[in-house]
Amino acid sequence: MKQVPSALFLGLCMAVTLHAAETLPQTAAPEDDGAIPRAVNMEDFEALVTNSPFTRSLGVSDSLILTGVAHFEKDTFATLLDTKTFESHVVSKTPNFQGWQLVAVGGNSAEIQTWSAKIQIPGGEVISVRYQKPPPKPARTKSGGSTSGGNAPPLTSSQMNEAKTAAVNYKEGFNADGYPKAPPPEMVAKLSRLSTSQRETINQQMFGLRNQGLGLDERRKIYEGLVDRSLQRR
Incomplete structure (x- = not known):
């Protein structure tokens, strides 16, 4: 007969414990401390999409074309055109005001399409520029001046x-x-x-x-x- 009250008492204790656990407030999840990587979304790639390294200009030679080569006695001159600014440059064995120096010219002198020039720029890098037909010139401004930019x-x-x-x-x-x-x-x-x-x-x-x-x-x-x-x- 004594076992019945003990079992009843034990059941009451478990019921009280479960009820208390249900009524306790839920603990808020801890803030992100950087230990667990967060999920990525398209906004994370916005800068890469708008400024892709595969489409942007990576060097000074990207916009330069060779427009002419002239030999005068012992001197050789090459004329270059920046197709972005429409600024003309002349290079020779003597560095110009930008520090560009003509290293070598190549191609068949009778076939203009084969002409090329190697230009050394400040820092020691040598770039190769090939002949191309100059693109159409930009429209002039209302004042009659050229719209081209550049250092000159x-x-x-x-x-x-x-x-x-x-x-x-x-x-x-x-x-x-x-x-x-x-x-x-x-x-x-x-x-x-x-x-x-x-x-x-x-x-x-x-x-x-x-x-x-x-x-x-x-x-x-x-x-x-x-x-x-x-x-x-x-």
């Missing part, structure tokens, strides 16, 4: 106008051709065989070289080379 000053409206006027009055010369006075008769004869638009394009390039700081003698050599190459392509 862009052509002013007066320079653009002079390049156009000198393309018509080519016998008189202009301020960027490299001649102290009017061009000599043999150069005038060559210029007469070019179209007005060809002469204007060359004149604009020469003003760009002048804005980069090239001296009179260097501009004259490059000017003669540009005219000769334009005649070869006719």
